[in-house]
Amino acid sequence: MRRVVVLALLALALPIAASADIILTNQYGNIAMTAPNGGLGTIGVSTLTSMGSQLRSWGSTITGTSMGSVSFSTGTLATGTLSGGGTFAGGGSFIVKGVGAWANALTGMKCGAGCTLFSGSFVGPIIWTLTSGSGHPLTFSLSGAIQGTLWDGRMTTGSTTQNFYTAKGQLAQGVGHIHMGTTSLAVPEPGTLGLLGTGLVGIAGMFRRKLIGA
Secondary structure (H helix, E strand, O other): OHHHHHHHHHHHHHHHHHOOOEEEEEEOOEEEEOOOOOOOOOOOOOOEEEEOEEEEEEOOEOOOOOOEEEEEEOOOEEEEEOOOEEEEOOEEEEEEEEOOHHHHHHHOOOOOOOEEEEEEEEEEEEEEEEEEOOOOOEEEEEEEEEEEEEOOOOEEEEEEEEEEEEOOOHHHHOEEEEEEEEEEEOOOOOHHHHHHHHHHHHHHHHHHHHHHHO
16 A cells, blocks of 8 residues: 555656746847837837847756747837837747757757747737836846747747847837847646546555555
């Protein structure tokens, strides 16, 4: 009976251990701001789109070079301004691709041209914050919830924070640069293991009742 109880506890613990988030980071690259109002932006029109940001880490894996790419775009500006902060609507896209041997090992695929590790979109609202507005460069942060699909078909949710800066005069031109981004993706729990644990606990209880009755 003790063996059954131990197996049950292990099965119940496995989903908890497997639910740890995947933390990934990206760096470098640019953003394009559609800012038809001289850098202020127009509600219902203005958006942000990233270009060329490098994937720098995935979980505990860090190669020291570009590991792929992180690209994203927002919905339209919902409140505020591009220059002073506000919110964007959800939607758009958020895509993470991996390249090289590490991505091959992770996905079991050949990722020469890039394997899509996560494909999803923002869940609004997306918060756009002016974090330093005195002098140059100006700094901003973009943060919001995301949802989508991992490379193996599992649905997942998460959140991302992207930090940007603009040099003097670039905001009016709709140009920005990515300093660093951090994204957390929740790993879906394997529910079958949880059911196995519950079943084994039930079996252990039955054995215990029989032993007590005897």
